[in-house]
Amino acid sequence: MQTVEYRKSDILVTEKTARSILSNSKVHTYALNAYNGCEHACSYCYARFMMKYTKHEEPWGQFVDVKTNAAELLKKEVLKKQKGKVWISGTCDPYQPLEKEYEITRACLQVLAEKDWPVIIQTRSPLVLRDLDLFQQFTKIEIGLSxxxxxxxxxxxxxxxxxxxxxxxxxxxxxxxxxxxxxxxxxxxxxxxxxxxxxxxxxxxxxxxxxxxxxxxxxxxxxxxxxxxxxxxxxxxxxxxxxxxxxxxxxxxxxxx
Incomplete structure (x- = not known):
């Protein structure tokens, strides 16, 4: 897994090449997390448990891993996996501030829209409005804000x-x-x-x-x-x-x- 690290303000940003992008979920059929970690740093966030897998020593909210090849992986996985509802996202905010720069969530949505997979989005950010044009391409999509x-x-x-x-x-x-x-x-x-x-x-x-x-x-x-x-x-x-x-x-x- 290739990595590139840099700091943006007090956030350690690590660009990574992931091995897979769609994971099975107990909430919906699949979860898609383009990032590990979240800049929103909510004190109560259940996703903190991910720290034991990412091995980060930085406090929650002070690191984000960016899966730079998420869309490329998704293009391959939607051809192999059975179609099902995709939860964006389960353990990160898909529209946290770094998404404005990387547009990985948007790239993944473009793949899912092309194949017309059902999607449910969960975020805290008004940045979600940026992708209104994409949302309207889906047959089945729900957008929620926490x-x-x-x-x-x-x-x-x-x-x-x-x-x-x-x-x-x-x-x-x-x-x-x-x-x-x-x-x-x-x-x-x-x-x-x-x-x-x-x-x-x-x-x-x-x-x-x-x-x-x-x-x-x-x-x-x-x-x-x-x-x-x-x-x-x-x-x-x-x-x-x-x-x-x-x-x-x-x-x-x-x-x-």
Missing amino acids: IPTGNDRVREIFEPSAPVIDERIKALKELHVAGLRTYAMIAPLLPRTENLVTSLEGVVDYIIVDKLNYHYADHIFKKLNREQYLRKEYFRQAANCIQAECKKRSIECRIVF
């Missing part, structure tokens, strides 16, 4: 390097107005979600709700004396409120815990 809180002060604590909440909602609206199927991931359930459904009305086809399943951010809640937001009672109450608000507005709501 929005775990409705409050930017909370977002700054847990997702300091991720785009602001309002920008994510505006991106969803633009995608939805363009006639695309959209969804919001209210996950993990952080504090201050009570107004999210109102903001999402008319801009999503459905909402997915999930709790905080890992413990990477527990220390933040403890430091702020907000451990009540780690309890089962909070997750259940918040999910029930979101579900009730969705029902009022005829929005499909999927609670997955």
Whole structure:
């Protein structure tokens, strides 16, 4: 595996030649991760477990491996594998800032569009709007943005390097107005979600709700004396409120815990 390393601000960027790009997934048929690591550096991110495979010593959010040959691999793999839904992405944000420079997610989408494979996208970034032209080439595609809180002060604590909440909602609206199927991931359930459904009305086809399943951010809640937001009672109450608000507005709501 060939590698080239350089630093961009405080991020160690490593360009790598990968051996494969489509992996089997328990969530959808396949997952496609054009990057290992993520510049958004969300404190709670479950994908931190990838560090034991990448062997990085840098803190989470301070390294990104770029799979420079992802699209070339995909061209070969779509000819060999049975067609199935491709999740972009499972362990990284496909539209993190480096994607603006490398356009690897876009190149992979071009391959999938040509073969008309079904795709589901999950991101936190309004950069997703760049590929609106490609999305409209698919027969089956869904685009979702992760929005775990409705409050930017909370977002700054847990997702300091991720785009602001309002920008994510505006991106969803633009995608939805363009006639695309959209969804919001209210996950993990952080504090201050009570107004999210109102903001999402008319801009999503459905909402997915999930709790905080890992413990990477527990220390933040403890430091702020907000451990009540780690309890089962909070997750259940918040999910029930979101579900009730969705029902009022005829929005499909999927609670997955």
